[in-house]
Amino acid sequence: MKILIKNGRVIDPSQDLDANMDLLIEHGCIAKLAENIDPNGIEDVIDADGLVVTPGLVDIHVHLRDPGQEYKEDILTGTKAAAAGGFTSVACMPNTVPVNDNKAITGYIINKARYEGSANVFPICSITKGQKGESLVEMGDLKLAGCVGFSDDGLNVECGDVLRRAMEYANAFGMPIIAHAEDEAIKSGGVMNEGRVATELGLLGNPWVAEASTIARDLMLAELTGARLHVCHISTRRSLELIRNAKERGVKVTCEVTPHHFTLTEEAVRGYNVNAKMGPPLRSADDVAAMKEGLADGTIDAIATDHAPHHIDDKNVEFNVAANGLIGLETSLPLTLRLVEEKILSINEAISCLSDKAAKALNIPRGTLKIGEPGDVAIIDPEYEWTVDVTASYSKARNTPFDDWEMKGAAMMTLRDGRITFERD
Amino acid sequence: MAMGEMFAHKHIIGTQQLSKDDIELILKTAESFKEINQREIKKVPTLRGKTIVNLFYENSTRTRTSFELAGKRMSADTINISASSSSVTKGETLEDTAKNIEAMDADVIIMRHSCSGAPDYLAQRLTTCSVINAGDGFHEHPSQALLDLMTIKEHKGKIDGLTVAIIGDIARSRVARSDLYALKTMGATVRLAGPATMIPPGLEELGAEVYTDINEAIKDVDVVMMLRIQLEREGGNKLMPTLREYAQFFALNTENMKLAKPDAIVMHPGPLNRGVEISSYVADGEQNVILEQVENGVAVRMALLYLLAGGSEEK
Structure with a gap:
């Protein structure tokens, strides 16, 4: 053949x-x-x-909702959307129902994708059991089952000691910790970026510092433990500066940005647009400019979608209670190519953020056309x-x-x- | 009156969308309706056959009564639905509830809701019914601002060129936002003041002057507008240490009231927390116009209902 x-x-x-x-x-x-x-x-x-002709694209941050929330998405439809967007591999977050904190679910996901899906699926397992932020999952066993990293995505690991121990333990197994960095207390119920637009709309603001301060903590824990840290969906200038600085000091950190965070600003929320509601929220024009700078200078390693499918019933409600997130697999490539048009990235760099650099961030053995590879x-x-x-x-x-x-x-x-x-x- | 055709809006969501001409038309219409409220027989047939629904997802006495009276005095059929007595508690979506009301051929839905943007959400989804925002979250409360403007104008003869201080929890006040936009549109200078924890970012960009010292905010103003402090805010959510301290530094009293112009008026959207944001001596003092605000509220709401549901038959 x-x-x-x-x-x-x-x-x-x-x-x-x-x-x-x-x-x-x-x-x-x-x-x-x-x-x-x-x-x-x-x-x-x-x-x-x-x-x-490029390596099949790699998206290291998607939600497939399977098992448990198949009314939103499942592995078949999610991987079909991936294929339509040029992706051959995705890494899926563990906030399924129940949480992917065990090898039974990890195995279910891998096998369903392998035999029925349209893309390879590399499961990310939770850091803590049930994403409760308390006790560690069986990281070694999950690595054997095919998990590529650990994240409580959607939730911050509030307890610094739990995160520190997770980093130490995972690192010994050569596994990255993937941080959803957002201080819940500072976020203080905010539903969009704090600033003039939130003030006008009468919505509680989630300030940049909720993200950046947690990234600062996580970077220092990575420095202390020597662990591999991957920071999800950065969205603020301060986050970028912190990561740039950490990389200069030799911290083993990578990070990703979503197409929406380098394309849209908080202005998109006007009219109470629930499709512009996500975590982290869309930020200011200066933050969007920073994301482009971070891509241009290589501080940002990967472009990842945070593909977050929701049923219309979860979105067609008052803004405050609408679910967070947007789908992104089919629009990621063209939004990334806009950066080529804007001369922020060469097409080679753009493809790299969507293939080898993304794969490398989670040690996924894909994103290459080397002889002998899949x-x-x-x-x-x-x-x-x-x-x-x-x-x-x-x-x-x-x-x-x-x-x-x-x-x-x-x-x-x-x-x-x-x-x-x-x-x- | 055939002014209905001149009013370009189908819904009243906020004062941010109202032009100077819109506000002048509403105030002029309200002034003509005020006379009806002072008659022996307080009823005109203007909105006979129209159906007006008060859809209240948050408790309210003043605003709901005011809208209900406004409708009834113009012979509309008005009914009240409150969240506790409707299908809301059974988990029906806002869209479904509103569409059911619309299907019963209501002409206007007046909605109060704890979520900012809820009236906007309804306006986007309803096809025939008009929506009036009676207060949504921390966003807007346009009829309150319009009755405030009417009251200010009655006392000062104008709005253009006045300085108005609004004091309280600005971040969580829909009244402050609606007043800011309406007063700015009409040419007033607006000072917003409160504890720094209650001042949201971006107010200067919206045209306000911002103060955290109430004495500076009040100095030489024509109007002092105090906002209600929610008593449950004490301690729990970090916005202020105690009500006692709030009263000490941010309440309007006979002393700091002397800093305002001698003929300044005192306003409050109600309900009053006497001894918290306002001392009773000021609330009941000669400069207070608080009950006039309430009286004008009915006239302003009659005007809004008339402009949306009345006017020409073709509308």
């Missing part, structure tokens, strides 16, 4: 590759990268002339113009502030292990 992708511009940042060449996949793995591979005798030949490939048309129609999303959910946006760039075809998981009409 051979697939040949011909005439594409192959961009693989994991091996500093950017050249017009052909890519051969054999037995589901990358077999050959060369100019003018002879198509004779190969049954599937894909013409990628004018298109960009045949996970995205074929992208950076010039493809389309309009977001949320009703056509592959996700079960419809919660996005980007509906009706004019986009440029999309995955035209996605392959996992050499099999087509998505093909654009």
